[in-house]
Amino acid sequence: MRYVAFLLLLLFLSILTLYINSNQVYASPEIAVTVEWVNPIYRGYDDYYGRYVIAYPESGIAEFRVRIEPYGWNVVHVEVRYISIKLIEETSFNIRRENISVGDWRIYSVNVSIPKKPDVYSYVVTVIYKEYYWDGSSSDELIWKRVYENLAVYSKEQITCIDYFSIYETMRVSYSAYLFTNPEAILLLYEAEYNYNRAKYLYSYGKFGEARDTIINATELFRKAVDLEKKYRIEIVLNLTVRRAISEMENNRILANASYLHAQANYLRAISEMENNRTLANATYLNAQASYLNAQANYLSAEAEYTKSRALFIALLLFGAGFIITSIGLAIHMIRKK
Structure with a gap:
């Protein structure tokens, strides 16, 4: 019995193998x-x-x-x-x-x-x-x-909704809410986002006409917010440019004024130096003139002394001559008396 069972099992395995191989091939x-x-x-x-x-x-x-x-x-x-x-x-x-x-x-x-x-x-x-x-x-x-x-x-309403959903979502990716700085534009952006979410809600319940009008409104609000932000930034850039230009003009004016004051100071310094030089030259001239007058006075004094000495000398000479003449006259007179 065991041998028969073994043969039956072997036959079953052979048939199963052929079946598997047949499936693999065909x-x-x-x-x-x-x-x-x-x-x-x-x-x-x-x-x-x-x-x-x-x-x-x-x-x-x-x-x-x-x-x-x-x-x-x-x-x-x-x-x-x-x-x-x-x-x-x-x-x-x-x-x-x-x-x-x-x-x-x-x-x-x-x-x-x-x-x-x-x-x-x-x-x-x-x-x-x-x-x-x-x-x-x-x-x-x-x-x-x-x-x-x-x-x-x-339907046509669904197509319009899908188109505007795509437009709005593209704008939302292109213009992140974090980039908006104008308060009025930010308020419009919040209103646009509210309308977008409401349009999605209406669409999900099959109210395609209302959803279409709401998403169109949301898209227009978003565009207005973008336009306001652009104008606001242009104004900021223009204001900064004007302020920078005014600042540069003011700096140039201050620099020109400083240059003018510096030139004026140099001019006044030159005039002062000229005045000082003129005063010094005048003082030198007066000093020289005083020296000249002093020398002239000394000369006149010396000449006066000379004249005085000469007069004294002449007087002494005349006195001596008179004395001698007188002595000679007395001597002659004495001789004649004898």
């Missing part, structure tokens, strides 16, 4: 399929629908693309036989049967009619293909199918 790996809506008016999170959406205007035509890339180590290529998208109605792609090798890819496109009613829609993408393997075998027709729930159809 199993159909899931092809990589990527879908894309071309040029939507909006791609992002929608507060009303509460999900990521790809949006188009109502009653339009949109291009839809499907990218197919096969993979798998045991697959040579795949043959794409049918592609379709089912939105309200199924739309098939006009394709030719062609082989896509592993490592290569193809893109297929089709125009799809967008529904008339604004809402979010689901759609189904279907790809029918066949795989070819290295050993020359191939698979039966395989079906790749996936459901998407992210196609939104927007």
Whole structure:
């Protein structure tokens, strides 16, 4: 019994191994399929629908693309036989049967009619293909199918809201609230932010008309705040420029006045030096004149002394001569008496 059980277990393991190997060789790996809506008016999170959406205007035509890339180590290529998208109605792609090798890819496109009613829609993408393997075998027709729930159809009010939300958010990033310094501009900015948040709230509850008017008002308030801030900064720059110019003019005036006073001081110093030199020269002249007069007085005094001495000498000479003459006369008289 044990031997039989062992044989049965061995047989089961052999069958399981063959099954696994068979699946590894011939199993159909899931092809990589990527879908894309071309040029939507909006791609992002929608507060009303509460999900990521790809949006188009109502009653339009949109291009839809499907990218197919096969993979798998045991697959040579795949043959794409049918592609379709089912939105309200199924739309098939006009394709030719062609082989896509592993490592290569193809893109297929089709125009799809967008529904008339604004809402979010689901759609189904279907790809029918066949795989070819290295050993020359191939698979039966395989079906790749996936459901998407992210196609939104927007009304005109929704489109306007989304456009102005984008404009406002771009301005808010470009002009940070921390850069505003004008008090009036800051008040407008607070009012704009309040209206923006209110518009988002109204949109999330489907009140698209009110949300549109509110976000337009918020955008205009933000623009006014930016304009006021720009004018305020221009005035500050102009005031600083004028003040700087006035300050430079005042400094130049003070410097010119200082230069004038310095020149005037030099002029007065020169006049003072000239006056001092004139006074000194006059004093020297007077001193010289006094010396001259003193010398002249000394000369006259000397001449007077000379005249006096000469007169005395002459007087003495005359006196001596008279004495001698008198003596001679007396002598002669005495002689005659004898």
